[in-house]
Amino acid sequence: MTATLPLTSDVLRTVSCVTTPKRPQPIPERGAGEGLKSVATALDVLECFAVDDELGVSDIARRLGIAKSTAHRLLTTLCSRGMTEKNPESGLYRLGMHLFELGQLAQARLRLRQLALPMLGELRAVTGHTVHLGVADGADVVHAERLDSPDSVRVMGTMGRRFPAHCTATGKVIAAFNPDFAEARRRAGFPPRTRMTIRTAADFDQALATTRRLGVGIVHGEAVIGMSSVAAPVRDLSGKAYAAISVAAPTLVLRPELERTSRLLISAARQLSRMAAG
Amino acid sequence: MTATLPLTSDVLRTVSCVTTPKRPQPIPERGAGEGLKSVATALDVLECFAVDDELGVSDIARRLGIAKSTAHRLLTTLCSRGMTEKNPESGLYRLGMHLFELGQLAQARLRLRQLALPMLGELRAVTGHTVHLGVADGADVVHAERLDSPDSVRVMGTMGRRFPAHCTATGKVIAAFNPDFAEARRRAGFPPRTRMTIRTAADFDQALATTRRLGVGIVHGEAVIGMSSVAAPVRDLSGKAYAAISVAAPTLVLRPELERTSRLLISAARQLSRMAAG
DNA sequence: TCCATGCGTTCCACTGAGCGGGACACTGCC
DNA sequence: GGCAGTGTCCCGCTCAGTGGAACGCATGGA
Structure with a gap:
């Protein structure tokens, strides 16, 4: 049985949010696991x-x-x-x-995604960039939805993929407003992805502090060199973050628009939080 | 074991293409099935x-x-x-x-999809409509990819969904150029979806004949009232269709552009067939 | 208020289903 | 030609998975 946690709201369908025992990342761990x-x-x-x-x-x-x-x-x-x-x-x-x-069925039924879709579409239209909806799962973020930038030539296949919390904007911002999630990441460690990736718990904690101050998570080249993202948290009634929406673009493009994009994201995420909690 | 069929090419990853024993549609059929x-x-x-x-x-x-x-x-x-x-x-x-x-992993690794993505993007850009990649599976077509029309307000969730072959453009055109697939549909019957949906084997066969003559499959309101699609077949070296690409739009919009769209689709599908077979 | 009926969960004893080992045919490589 | 791989098939032992029964808890109608 997945441990039932005090989830005040159910919009996040991932019950196993933070306390999932273990989901084998590199090599499946055999035998461990209940049941048949x-x-x-x-x-x-x-x-x-x-x-x-x-x-x-x-x-x-x-x-x-x-x-x-x-x-x-x-x-x-x-x-x-x-x-x-x-x-x-x-x-x-x-x-x-x-x-x-x-x-696809599992995704289509995710209530948070249904609520977020129109807002994601609007965000994409206004910013002209690729937008994501990420949900917390274990110590990672899973991209539950992705709307590609209208002018993106190649459609990338990163939807549904799992990213460690410390190298994505969504991960940072969820961790910043969800201590359990942050702790799960600390326990899981900080595998490097690029030369910009956070590597220590101290750096991670500092990044979370900055994130809390700004209200948005930001990464510059920490997952992919040359790419940046900003993310705002979706929070339950207790204020705990369990998902996030983000905008991603090349660093050179996004940096000048950072403030405006942050404002848009925060406003959209706040609205989404309200809709999901109601 | 899924029966191995004489698939000349491997781009279609669905081994169980046509001869899958049974995949329970309405209510799962218990016990039937090999193995554990x-x-x-x-x-x-x-x-x-x-x-x-x-x-x-x-x-x-x-x-x-x-x-x-x-x-x-x-x-x-x-x-x-x-x-x-x-x-x-x-x-x-x-x-x-x-x-x-x-x-998502399964989809991302589908080779045919990887090959088709750039062409689908181009088709969407040129036509301005929603485009699909459908692959044959059993007596149905599964939408392996879907790029939404740029101006579509709401993003629909039909990707990954399974459609009976007789009510989609992709299904018709695959059936027209793949007798096994058509036969599988005849055996599975023709469940109605709208008042336009094909209901008899005779109508189905006639539709396939028309499709063969035109080289493209066309539906007007047979899956969704007011919506139309055109589809061209992706074929293996023997000429047998195993997938299709399509363009979908409101009937009133698509009808005047039908000929031009058909030409674009046929050309793209032919190119895709070559790439996949090579 | 009390009983009846539904639910999800847990325990337990029986047995047949799933396990590993081994045999087989086939392929490619040294 | 042998050898080291592979995937597939068979068979006998035993333990894992089965169904039934019992439990606690809701809900709802009498």
């Missing part, structure tokens, strides 16, 4: 594909420490439901389209 | 949420014909991995954010 063993192992198999695009039966068996026959059995079961697929060329397995279908 | 029983049941539980947003333990147990305790055990396991979540307000369960994460 075979089901848990099957989900571990899926998790393997979060790391690598395509994997073979033996590969997965080795990673999870299970018998080859077991891995094979799990994969055929997952395949029969479209959760994984077999690449006929390489003979390897990968994630299936049905997983995408179900995942 | 508990894993299969767990996936059935997920499938329940494709029908309803939120469900309780007893509800799911009743639907699947399993014991309440079993359903509860499955749900807690799924929850511990973020595949489902518990709504603390209602006490009911629903699909989880981690499912969204994994689903």
